[in-house]
Amino acid sequence: MGDEDWEAEIIKPHMSSYVPVFEKDKYSSGANGDTFNRTLATSDAGESNKRENPPTTGGFGRGKSFGNRGFLNNRLEEGQSSGFWRESNNDCEENQARNRGFSKRGGCQDGNDSETSGPFRRGGRGSFRGCRGGFGLGRSSNEYEQDEGMQRSGGPFGSRRPTVSGSGNGDTFQNRSGSGSGRGGYKGLNEEVVTGSGKNSWKSEAEGGESNDIQGPKVTYIPPPPPEDEDSIFAHYQTGINFDKYDTILVEVSGHDAPPAILTFEEANLCQTLNNNIAKAGYTKLTPVQKYSIPIILAGRDLMACAQTGSGKTAAFLLPILAHMMRDGITASRFKELQEPECIIVAPTRELINQIYLEARKFSFGTCVRAVVIYGGTQLGHSIRQIVQGCNLLCATPGRLMDIISKEKIGLKQVKYLVLDEADRMLDMGFGPEMKKLIACPGMPTKEQRQTLLFSATFPEEIQRLAGEFLKSNYLFVAVGQVGGACRDVQQTILQIGQYSKREKLVEILRNIGDERTMVFVETKKKADFIATFLCQEKISTTSIHGDREQREREQALGDFRYGKCPVLVATSVAARGLDIENVQHVINFDLPSTIDEYVHRIGRTGRCGNTGRAISFFDPESDNHLAQPLVKVLSDAQQDVPAWLEEIAFSSYVPSGFGGSTRGSVFASVDTRKNPQGRSTLSTAGLLSSAAPSPADDESWD
Numbered sequence: 001m002g003d004e005d006w007e008a009e010i011i012k013p014h015m016s017s018y019v020p021v022f023e024k025d026k027y028s029s030g031a032n033g034d035t036f037n038r039t040l041a042t043s044d045a046g047e048s049n050k051r052e053n054p055p056t057t058g059g060f061g062r063g064k065s066f067g068n069r070g071f072l073n074n075r076l077e078e079g080q081s082s083g084f085w086r087e088s089n090n091d092c093e094e095n096q097a098r099n100r101g102f103s104k105r106g107g108c109q110d111g112n113d114s115e116t117s118g119p120f121r122r123g124g125r126g127s128f129r130g131c132r133g134g135f136g137l138g139r140s141s142n143e144y145e146q147d148e149g150m151q152r153s154g155g156p157f158g159s160r161r162p163t164v165s166g167s168g169n170g171d172t173f174q175n176r177s178g179s180g181s182g183r184g185g186y187k188g189l190n191e192e193v194v195t196g197s198g199k200n201s202w203k204s205e206a207e208g209g210e211s212n213d214i215q216g217p218k219v220t221y222i223p224p225p226p227p228e229d230e231d232s233i234f235a236h237y238q239t240g241i242n243f244d245k246y247d248t249i250l251v252e253v254s255g256h257d258a259p260p261a262i263l264t265f266e267e268a269n270l271c272q273t274l275n276n277n278i279a280k281a282g283y284t285k286l287t288p289v290q291k292y293s294i295p296i297i298l299a300g301r302d303l304m305a306c307a308q309t310g311s312g313k314t315a316a317f318l319l320p321i322l323a324h325m326m327r328d329g330i331t332a333s334r335f336k337e338l339q340e341p342e343c344i345i346v347a348p349t350r351e352l353i354n355q356i357y358l359e360a361r362k363f364s365f366g367t368c369v370r371a372v373v374i375y376g377g378t379q380l381g382h383s384i385r386q387i388v389q390g391c392n393l394l395c396a397t398p399g400r401l402m403d404i405i406s407k408e409k410i411g412l413k414q415v416k417y418l419v420l421d422e423a424d425r426m427l428d429m430g431f432g433p434e435m436k437k438l439i440a441c442p443g444m445p446t447k448e449q450r451q452t453l454l455f456s457a458t459f460p461e462e463i464q465r466l467a468g469e470f471l472k473s474n475y476l477f478v479a480v481g482q483v484g485g486a487c488r489d490v491q492q493t494i495l496q497i498g499q500y501s502k503r504e505k506l507v508e509i510l511r512n513i514g515d516e517r518t519m520v521f522v523e524t525k526k527k528a529d530f531i532a533t534f535l536c537q538e539k540i541s542t543t544s545i546h547g548d549r550e551q552r553e554r555e556q557a558l559g560d561f562r563y564g565k566c567p568v569l570v571a572t573s574v575a576a577r578g579l580d581i582e583n584v585q586h587v588i589n590f591d592l593p594s595t596i597d598e599y600v601h602r603i604g605r606t607g608r609c610g611n612t613g614r615a616i617s618f619f620d621p622e623s624d625n626h627l628a629q630p631l632v633k634v635l636s637d638a639q640q641d642v643p644a645w646l647e648e649i650a651f652s653s654y655v656p657s658g659f660g661g662s663t664r665g666s667v668f669a670s671v672d673t674r675k676n677p678q679g680r681s682t683l684s685t686a687g688l689l690s691s692a693a694p695s696p697a698d699d700e701s702w703d
């Protein structure tokens, strides 16, 4: 199914009644104003006129790309914060100056301009081929995503999705900046690693936007400080009815001389302040991953821990680290140009690392440990200011961390604890190279000298093997339940549904759901916008989060969702991992992800901490058959009903062991891979490699 089809669909009469308001005057000057004018002069204007709203653009223009904020809905009309269309004029002008212009931020846009933002688009794989300049909603829209890529797509490890090649039927998108750079390039909004050119160097706002070369926009966003009052710091939600059932999950610990599990917080022998904080956080009972991980970490051992989503992995590493830091003493926080934290925690997304930071701040409340968070999409100067005031425990996304290290604001000599949360993601082909650079940085203690902790709900075998480089050889492996298995508190439903019927079904489901908090996952950034727009049009209050949104927008969207302003959040995989939002009752996979692990993480946004949740996934036989087998396994492992039709597809698409051809997920790691050092014969080389590569749709501004 191509963009063509989507395009045809979106100009159906039932859609044409919705015409987003575009405040032309706000955007009438500057380079992108130019773009805007040109856009108006093209068929978009015509389309708009047909809809009897002459000044209106910003959305459904035929053959044009779809901007982020080119719509307004009654529910989102507040003009400041909710979801879309809340940026001020200034913001948009600032945006124009950033050369991101309308391509990402609103209204419609001539397709040829939509992906050409100068150096910041470097790293794409070359050209956007054969798309019609529509909404980027078809499978080929993956191509649009790759300019944000992290060298994880294409080539032999590329998308499972068919790409549209050749000139296609419409405008040919040329990634003007991407040519010659190969397929590489990781970037956040303001930072990138240029890998395609063979340089492998970090580019940052500091090296680019903040210095005087022409690298790109200056990122000025300073995130608002989190509330400082104790009630806010310790705010938490209730554990659910199934919290006690965690105790029945089997736990396997492998490796030599594992210390015994503890059963209560008291047994951990933590200091009084930590115990007070644990109590104030509402923790009375340990979860399984905490029972096993806390004593292991307290014993100074390296650890790879795998436990289901929402089962308390964050506290499982934070509490023993903080306990040790307090026991051993830390450098007193004071202003210093070079800070040398004792602990570094990295995670793949900005929102997640911020969440981890808030947990660290909560548990270290009243102690001398100063936690700091830094992440991409925010002003570098702000990150530096946070750090120089003192930093014992640094939470960072990889890009910003490497920037700060290169600026010699962070020294690594004192690092005793290195934590990779969502470790399989941190070690895959996207972030793996950066993590390797991190551990090879001058000053970083060797793995023998530091304690390294890897946590995730999924741990593909190949990633486990890669992790050996980071861990001491005697590391312990804790598996709570089935490695890579879904949380049993999530009731999973798979609906077989064709691409064209998805939207109607989505609306039907959301109407039935009412105001209950729901995350809707889609495959691409543009589709996230499109679906969010569509839902707003249907009078369903919705916001969206994805890598093309400015960081302030991302945070606002998350806040609006978290605090109930918008009960529906449409998201790409950037929101799939780690986010802990109270009361998310439903996850809908409008598009299934390309890997089963991603599926497990996505549905894990609900059913957390013993609460129940529901996940509904649209399975399109045209594109999702490769997931049938792993889905059957995930469903049956989690004791869910498996639809007969899914079993049939799984059976008919069965790939015998050793013949490869499947993506990750046809085989779970059920054990510590050291028990099977040669690797399982069921995974071919191709399987091993491709399994580690997220789909191009995941090519987000993660960091």
Ligand SMILES: Nc1ncnc2c1ncn2[C@@H]1O[C@H](COP(=O)(O)OP(=O)(O)OP(=O)(O)O)[C@@H](O)[C@H]1O
Binding pocket: 236, 237, 239, 282, 283, 284, 285, 286, 287, 290, 307, 308, 309, 310, 311, 312, 313, 314, 315, 456, 457, 577, 578, 579, 580, 604, 608, 609
């Ligand atoms: N022992 C506990 N008692 C009560 N609540 C807990 C306990 N441990 C963790 N929680 C809460 O459970 C929620 C989920 O925890 P956390 O985010 O650490 O899960 P996770 O295992 O890291 O999930 P994911 O795999 O999605 O990242 C959080 O709100 C956390 O505060």
